[in-house]
Amino acid sequence: MDNKEILDTLKAAKQYLSRLKLLDNEIESAVKQIINTFEETEKNIHETFSNLKDSLVNILNKRENCLLDQAKKARKDGLAPLEECRIVILEKIETTNKLINIGNSVINGSSDNLDKFTKDACLLGSLPEVPELKEVPFISFHYEPTSEIEVKDILGQFGDVCRIAPIQITELIEKPGAILVEWQSIENEDRMTDIQEFRLQRAFGDVIMEKHLLVNFNDCYKGLETQFLVKDLQVDQPYSFRVCCKFEGTLEWSPWSLPQVSKTTLMPFSWKTHEDYFMSNDNKIAKPIKNSPRVLYSDGPQFCVGHSVEFTFLDVDPSDAIVGLASENHYNTFCDLNSAWENSFFINRNGRIFVDGVEKATRLSDFTTGLKVCFTCDLVNDQKVRVNIDSNDKRVTYDWLINPNSKMFFFLTIFFIELESNGGIIFFK
Structure with a gap:
């Protein structure tokens, strides 16, 4: 191998090494994406379930207290007339016992209380009306076992971990003063017919490099088209885009696609200044x-x-x-x-x-x-x-x-x- 061949080989080796490093950088970016999104997902899961637990405990405590209040009210409302009736009965028992004692003393030869006995004897024979047991409250707690099962089923299936969003942006094409955004399903092309609606959002700036810009995402399209022309954009200004979908029979939106950043270098259409x-x-x-x-x-x-x-x-x-x-x-x-x-x-x-x-x-x-x-x-x-x-x-x-x-x-x-x-x-x- 002469010097020229050696130099050519070295040149090819350097190019090959450069490409290998680029591939390694791509691998590193992919690894970072997996690790970063896992950490973010882990944090979201902990926060979501912590908030959900607090909310559920709060809801259950409120419901428990509400049911206890209802039971206490039913007890109070049921006891009130019975207690009033008992007071009347106890008064009559006391009066009747006194009458019996007076009567016994008269029988035993005492005539001092005969007039009182004769007078009080006319009070006998009137009994208070007491409700039957079937007419008074029989307090109990009831719930539908199926409701408990449904709640447990819902909680048992609450949330999901998505490896990758079902819709991804496939192309960003610059237009004069605008960007044409195109997207498609990455799971199954046949499932596109099951999609009820797409939702495209835009944010000013590069959200990949500047995470704080994520709060700036705003809706710019909802519908069934798989592309949309985002208009009125500044030239040479980066914009971030993401898309999600809603499948038929569901109320919730799918996870967002991986954000994509693009810009247009084409000036908006305009008229040439004319004196006429x-x-x-x-x-x-x-x-x-x-x-x-x-x-x-x-x-x-x-x-x-x-x-x-x-x-x-x-x-x-x-x-x-x-x-x-x-x-x-x-x-x-x-x-x-x-x-x-x-x-x-x-x-x-x-x-x-x-x-x-x-x-x-x-x-x-x-x-x-x-x-x-x-x-x-x-x-x-x-x-x-x-x-x-x-x-x-x-x-x-x-x-x-x-x-x-x-x-x-x-x-x-x-x-x-x-x-x-x-x-x-x-x-x-």
């Missing part, structure tokens, strides 16, 4: 200030394959108007509505669609206040793209012969329109 238009809201609102304004373009070629742009019209001018896309290489050839529309894809006020200046047979709804028109662009091959236009719950699709690698401008004219960048979705309001 008044701009506001970070160039997201464009209002014409001339009777015949020139074409207004986006601030650079911001639209490309995989993006979507949605226009919402706040105020529709009665004159002719257009909104659409223009090729990066030809956008500045369009000066007004009379220009050639080669390398453009647009729809006009009457719902007529033009691709490279050729009108298509299908028509969409006329522009009206509040109408939304959405353009989406997908790759077909290295020579063309496929553009979808959605308007008023109707979609049309056409192939467009342009370079898929080139970016596009979106443009408009005539309208009072607001632009809200939503990571590939634009709103003109």
Whole structure:
């Protein structure tokens, strides 16, 4: 082996060693994740069961005292009339004993108390009414054994240790001013049909590096879709995401997925400053200030394959108007509505669609206040793209012969329109 071969071998060995160290770092991260999550889970179990024990003891003590109070009240309410009756009976017993003693003395020859005996003798014969035993309280404690069994069963199955959450984030795709979050079930794809709802949360910052940011998670989506475009994000700012689900027949949410951190480096869509238009809201609102304004373009070629742009019209001018896309290489050839529309894809006020200046047979709804028109662009091959236009719950699709690698401008004219960048979705309001 010559020196060159030795050097090549050493270079390959160093690269191999570097990769081994990277794998070892990944193993170390995995070990830390298991240990840290175990410690956190152990702490949560202890705290949860400690709180549960205290709560259960408190509940049982309250219930015991409540039942004892009920029993004491039943005893008091039952004894009160009996005690009153007994007082009357005891008084009559005492009176009757006195009468008997007086009577005995009269029989024995004493006539001093004869008048009193004769007078008190008329009190005999009246007995107090005493209730039968079946009419007085028979206090007892009763409970359903099945209830006790159910409580024990619930407590016996309380809680669960999950090795890994059933739903995990699979991809975070940056969009202009937004991030597209995608997720799926990792247990069983067939079980996806058993899912009642997904729940996506977002937090500002990196919760993996800064644990205290976990309290900042807030809901940003609930539904059955397995992806969601999180909008209105700051450029180059990290955001954390997590997702969980609710299975049919359950009320509780599943454990959260492993947090994922991402950011978008793509600037939000915005209009290019134009003297014919008044701009506001970070160039997201464009209002014409001339009777015949020139074409207004986006601030650079911001639209490309995989993006979507949605226009919402706040105020529709009665004159002719257009909104659409223009090729990066030809956008500045369009000066007004009379220009050639080669390398453009647009729809006009009457719902007529033009691709490279050729009108298509299908028509969409006329522009009206509040109408939304959405353009989406997908790759077909290295020579063309496929553009979808959605308007008023109707979609049309056409192939467009342009370079898929080139970016596009979106443009408009005539309208009072607001632009809200939503990571590939634009709103003109």
